[in-house]
Amino acid sequence: MERLNRTFCEEFWNYYHDAVDLETMQQHLKRWTEEVYNKKRPHWSLGYKSPWRYLEETGLVKCPT
Template identity: 40%
Template sequence: RVRRPNDHPEIERYNRTIDEEFLQMGNYIDDVDVLNRHLTDWLVEYNFKSPHQSLGYATPIEFLTEKLDKKVLPMCPIRTAT
């Protein structure tokens, strides 16, 4: 659906971040191959090297790794037929 940002807020925020922090900073390139290489480099920097204030100055990958390490996964009950 068009113009329904509440349908997929995470994707909408992701697109906004790329627009505001990558494209509007002068990284718009007509050559798709060059654009993809620059965008890939930027995404690696953004997600693996740059600390984010909203994540307690952790990088997104550090934040996610820590969150997953703390998550307790439910055990599946084992049943035997009698």
């Protein structure tokens, strides 16, 4: 959990620059998590693969694109 919080602090807040209402920020966070954190960003614990790539390669889940 601490690593996830650090990632949000270091990466999401660099991506998200607008100071707007909480609902809008949550929408940006959801989009960033889906598009960047889960699909593009390599994770050390997954052999430097994104979660989507890891799941596809292991055959655990067929991920939609």
